[in-house]
Amino acid sequence: MIPLSWYLILAAALFSVGLYGVLARKNAIAILMGVELMLNAVNINLVAFWRYQAPEQVVGQVFAIMVFAVSAAEVAVGLALVISLYRRRRTVVAENIDLLKW
Amino acid sequence: MGFLNDPILFIAEWLSALLSGWGLSDGLINVILTFLGVFVVANFGMLYVIFLVWLERKLAARIQDRLGPNRVGPYGLFQTVADILKLFTKEDTTPRGADKVVFNLAPILAVFSVLLIWAVIPFASTWVGTDLNVGVLYIVAVGSIGVVSTLIAGWSSNNKFALLGAFRTVAQLVSYEVPMVLSMLVPVLLARNMGLNAIVQAQDNWYSVFFWMAPIATLIFFISSIAEVGRTPFDLLEAESEIVAGFHIEYSGAKFAMIFAAEFLHAFTISVLTITLFFGGWQGWGDQFPIVGWVWFMIKSMLAYFLVVWVRSTLPRIRIDHMLNYNWKFLTPLALVVLIVTALLDRIVADNVDILTSQGQIIRSATLFAANVVIAWVTVALIRRRARQRPARVPVAQPRPVARPPEASTPASS
Amino acid sequence: MTPVQVIFLLTSLLVLGTALMVVTAPNLVRSALWLIATLFSVAVVFVLLEASFLAVVQVVVYIGAIAIMFIFAVMLTRKVMQDTGPQTNSNWWLAAVFSLLLFAGLAWMLSTWGGFGAQAAASVPETTIVDLGQALVSPDAYILPFEVASVLLLAALIGAIVVAWDR
Numbered sequence: 039m040i041p042l043s044w045y046l047i048l049a050a051a052l053f054s055v056g057l058y059g060v061l062a063r064k065n066a067i068a069i070l071m072g073v074e075l076m077l078n079a080v081n082i083n084l085v086a087f088w089r090y091q092a093p094e095q096v097v098g099q100v101f102a103i104m105v106f107a108v109s110a111a112e113v114a115v116g117l118a119l120v121i122s123l124y125r126r127r128r129t130v131v132a133e134n135i136d137l138l139k140w
Numbered sequence: 141m142g143f144l145n146d147p148i149l150f151i152a153e154w155l156s157a158l159l160s161g162w163g164l165s166d167g168l169i170n171v172i173l174t175f176l177g178v179f180v181v182a183n184f185g186m187l188y189v190i191f192l193v194w195l196e197r198k199l200a201a202r203i204q205d206r207l208g209p210n211r212v213g214p215y216g217l218f219q220t221v222a223d224i225l226k227l228f229t230k231e232d233t234t235p236r237g238a239d240k241v242v243f244n245l246a247p248i249l250a251v252f253s254v255l256l257i258w259a260v261i262p263f264a265s266t267w268v269g270t271d272l273n274v275g276v277l278y279i280v281a282v283g284s285i286g287v288v289s290t291l292i293a294g295w296s297s298n299n300k301f302a303l304l305g306a307f308r309t310v311a312q313l314v315s316y317e318v319p320m321v322l323s324m325l326v327p328v329l330l331a332r333n334m335g336l337n338a339i340v341q342a343q344d345n346w347y348s349v350f351f352w353m354a355p356i357a358t359l360i361f362f363i364s365s366i367a368e369v370g371r372t373p374f375d376l377l378e379a380e381s382e383i384v385a386g387f388h389i390e391y392s393g394a395k396f397a398m399i400f401a402a403e404f405l406h407a408f409t410i411s412v413l414t415i416t417l418f419f420g421g422w423q424g425w426g427d428q429f430p431i432v433g434w435v436w437f438m439i440k441s442m443l444a445y446f447l448v449v450w451v452r453s454t455l456p457r458i459r460i461d462h463m464l465n466y467n468w469k470f471l472t473p474l475a476l477v478v479l480i481v482t483a484l485l486d487r488i489v490a491d492n493v494d495i496l497t498s499q500g501q502i503i504r505s506a507t508l509f510a511a512n513v514v515i516a517w518v519t520v521a522l523i524r525r526r527a528r529q530r531p532a533r534v535p536v537a538q539p540r541p542v543a544r545p546p547e548a549s550t551p552a553s554s
Numbered sequence: 555m556t557p558v559q560v561i562f563l564l565t566s567l568l569v570l571g572t573a574l575m576v577v578t579a580p581n582l583v584r585s586a587l588w589l590i591a592t593l594f595s596v597a598v599v600f601v602l603l604e605a606s607f608l609a610v611v612q613v614v615v616y617i618g619a620i621a622i623m624f625i626f627a628v629m630l631t632r633k634v635m636q637d638t639g640p641q642t643n644s645n646w647w648l649a650a651v652f653s654l655l656l657f658a659g660l661a662w663m664l665s666t667w668g669g670f671g672a673q674a675a676a677s678v679p680e681t682t683i684v685d686l687g688q689a690l691v692s693p694d695a696y697i698l699p700f701e702v703a704s705v706l707l708l709a710a711l712i713g714a715i716v717v718a719w720d721r
Contacts, residue, residue: 039556039558039559039673039674040558040559040562040602040674041670041672041673042669042670042672042673043664043665043670044562044566045599045603046664046670047661047664048566048569048570048599050657050660050661050664051570051657052569052570052573052596053656053657053660054653054654054656054657054660055570055573055574055576055577055653056573056577057649057652057653057656058577058649058650058652058653059576059577061645061646061648061649061652061653062577062642062643062645062646062649062650063577063642063643064642064643065582067582067624067627067628067631068577068582068585070624071576071577071585071586071589071624072576072577074589074593074616074620074624075573075576075577075589075592078592078593078596078616081596081608081612082596082599082600085600085603085605085608086603088603088605089603089604089605089674089678090669090672090673090674091669091672093604093676093677093678093679094676094679096682096685096686096689097689097696099605099607099608099682099686100686100689100690100695100696100699102605102608103608103611103686103690103703104699104703106611106612106615106616107703107706107707108703108706109616109620110615110619110620110707110710111706111707111709111710112710113620113623113624114623114710114711114714115710115713115714115717117623117624117626117627117714118713118714118715118717118718119717120627120631121627121630121631121718122717122718124630124631125720130631132643133643239581239583239584242583242584242587272606273606273683274606274607274610274683277607277610277611277614278610280610280614280618281610281611281613281614281617281618282613283618284613284614284617284618284619284622285613285617285618287618287622288590288617288618288621288622288625291622291625291626292583292587292625295583295625295629303629307626307629310622310626314618314619314622317618334683
């Protein structure tokens with residue numbers, strides 16, 4: 039059977055890839071995509087622990103559902119911000135959005 | 141008698157006996173039989189589309205007082221085959237500047253998302269692809285993949301009309317998913333189970349069919365599914381006079397044939413879903429034999445498909461802003477109200493009456509039907525009152541300056 | 555190597571491969587499409603973990619809503635059809651080093667934990683969905699986080715509309 043360690047390593051690897059996406063990309067939307075990858079890694083972790091430690095309690099799945107809801111809300115607001123920024127400054131490159139008030 | 145009793149099971153047992161006689165292991169036999177089942181269901185879907193296209197053309201023609209295809213074969217039955225041959229021999233173009241991989245992927249995803257729905261539909265009491273216990277939610281999930289295929293089809297065509305069409309299509313599809321999901325929850329609520337076979341088996345008498353308990357939900361599901369497929373009256377997305385065929389402008393030949401087949405199969409799939417969720421699926425007289433159950437299933441789904449074609453041939457197209465208003469300001473609140481009222485009333489009835497008996501079922505159906513009638517009455521009264529408060533504006537042209545020749549007494553200069 | 559292990563290895567290759575394509579693809583719409591593939595592979599991982607409800611919710615919420623939002627945002631914020639120029643900023647090598655360090659650190663830290671090599675626990679009970687539904691709405695279970703999540707979604711909905719309002 040599949041030991042728990044395999045799932046945890048997979049989640050850690052996905053988290054690191056997401057982190058690379060957040061730190062290394064110029065486009066603000068690509069940064070948000072990296073954040074989505076990190077949230078998915080967290081979900082894999084949660085569900086793996088639910089399955090392996092306590093499958094008869096549903097709290098693991100409830101937590102994962104909360105993460106779904108939070109990530110959906112965050113993506114919506116983040117993309118709205120990016121679109122609003124694009125309308126004002128005509129750029130979505132994160133480095134160029136560098137004025138605190140204009 | 142074994143064959144007539146349950147043909148699919150008989151054939152499966154015969155095949156597995158044959159294969160194990162050839163020396164194959166049990167796991168491999170299982171895999172082979174599953175693949176065979178998938179092959180049969182998928183091919184049934186795609187081949188049935190050939191018949192459905194002919195049926196739709198004939199029906200639409202007769203409703204419009206003309207004949208329809210009647211040259212190719214008896215009654216024009218082979219017209220669709222001729223059309224398919226024509227489409228496959230057309231030149232397969234890819235527009236310049238288009239993203240080739242994505243452009244070719246979009247029609248595949250369109251057919252993929254519709255065929256996946258067929259995996260959970262119960263054809264008879266024991267004939268179901270895979271009896272998921274989250275069948276209804278699975279259908280919603282697979283519908284979302286179809287939305288993605290439309291979007292990437294429009295984007296990858298490198299064509300402004302296609303992109304605009306794709307945006308509007310996705311706006312419509314995503315908007316109409318909301319009342320569709322809400323109205324799909326009503327049979328889930330009434331059957332206490334999300335699996336499709338369980339929902340069908342909970343409607344085992346003519347009076348406990350979910351249509352009686354939730355007629356408004358049936359209507360809402362039917363209307364939003366028609367909008368999900370993109371058929372008239374919601375077919376602004378591919379109207380030639382409006383947006384020059386929308387997101388599939390640049391598709392020709394075999395790729396267009398796939399998108400076309402996916403749309404027709406989707407239309408049939410939603411009629412199948414309507415009868416499964418609300419009209420008892422394969423239930424009917426004598427349905428302990430799976431063959432009879434399948435026959436009932438086909439009869440009911442063809443009746444529902446006839447309704448879809450009838451609506452398509454009769455109603456005019458609605459404008460996109462009317463369409464979105466209709467969804468968000470009418471269908472979604474109505475679906476929410478129906479869901480809440482049904483949940484409350486079903487709980488009250490179930491606490492006071494034993495709904496497992498037939499008498500309990502009749503009381504339940506009658507109560508919920510009465511509640512639906514009340515909701516419909518209130519809705520119509522509200523709409524009427526609102527329509528009276530805002531009198532419909534009759535478009536009257538503003539008086540426009542009319543060109544007149546200059547007066548003879550007016551001096552031409554100065 | 556049992557078949558389940560082979561399936562898990564293939565799925566995790568898919569997850570990580572598509573995730574790497576997400577963060578390295580120069581064309582942003584391609585990147586969004588690779589994200590859809592990653593999200594679908596994560597749904598497959600959920601199915602392997604016997605959380606079928608979560609797998610389907612993953613497809614509905616992430617692919618059906620969030621990925622479409624991403625594609626819309628990408629399409630609304632670009633001037634030309636193809637993206638030009640490199641998509642990584644000047645510190646990408648430092649980011650790669652940090653990610654590798656983080657992964658190594660996480661792997662090492664987890665390996666020192668006692669339950670790391672644990673095998674699967676008892677089988678999942680049949681009534682998981684019913685239990686889940688009841689846990690989300692029963693007062694001595696998780697109704698409060700459920701309601702707070704609903705308020706959060708409402709706030710995000712209103713906030714997104716207000717922020718992106720075209721004045």
